[in-house]
Amino acid sequence: MELIEYPDAEMMMVHLANRLAGELRQCLSTHDWASFAVPGGTTPAPIFDSLCGADLDWGRVHVMLTDERWVPESSDRSNTRLVRRHLLTDRAAVAKYIPLYRDTPQPEEALEEVEAMLRPELPISLLLLGMGADMHTASIFPGADRLDDALNGGSLVVPMRAPGAPEPRVTLSASVLRDAMSTHIVITGSEKRAALERARKLTPKEAPVAAVLSGAVVHWAES
Secondary structure: OEEEEEOOHHHHHHHHHHHHHHHHHHHHHHOOOEEEEEOOOOOOHHHHHHHOOOOOOHHHEEEEEOEEEOOOOOOOOOHHHHHHHHOOOHHHHHOEEEOOOOOOOOHHHHHHHHHHHHHHHOOOOEEEEOOOOOOOEOOEOOOOOOHHHHHHOOOOEEEEOOOOOOOOEEEEOHHHHHOOOOEEEEEEOHHHHHHHHHHOOOOOOOOHHHHHOOOOEEEEEOO
16 A cells, blocks of 8 residues: 655645546556546545546546445435536536446346446546545445455455445445456544554454555555
């Protein structure tokens, strides 16, 4: 794991957006397309706001989420809604989007279809992750109902229900995340920095983010 510290979050977001754009550009120089997996939540929105205007061949970038709440795009809690608003706009509007959500009551009913669409996109070319203060990443939560499946199973996508999560979620499995060609994790604040240090000494079952720290570049700013 490589840790990069920044004087403030604004500088971090701009620097990380530039680095992600450079890695996408490099990947496209040697591959027909680049698969780019991103988190939901509010933390990466400023990165997306900067990255969406990057001068690269977005038509050959395939964007997917690392995890999704099982709600329609019309919901304020939809990660797809956030990504469309902040990333899939400006020059990045022409990128191909690979959705994890399907219009079914439960995620289990759509897993086969979702995995079939994801399989040709793997391994992920470029992966951006966040981390919660509870040391979860994507929607792989400590104490979740299918934590072992997400950490150790062979599925590409795992449905997940966890304490404190109001709706079911679907998440890329740890094996898919670990296989990414390049991994970046972005966190802010002293609470998450302390959580990161704890995670480095814990098992993935205790701290799911530990499953992807090896080889990752972690970007941190206080605020």
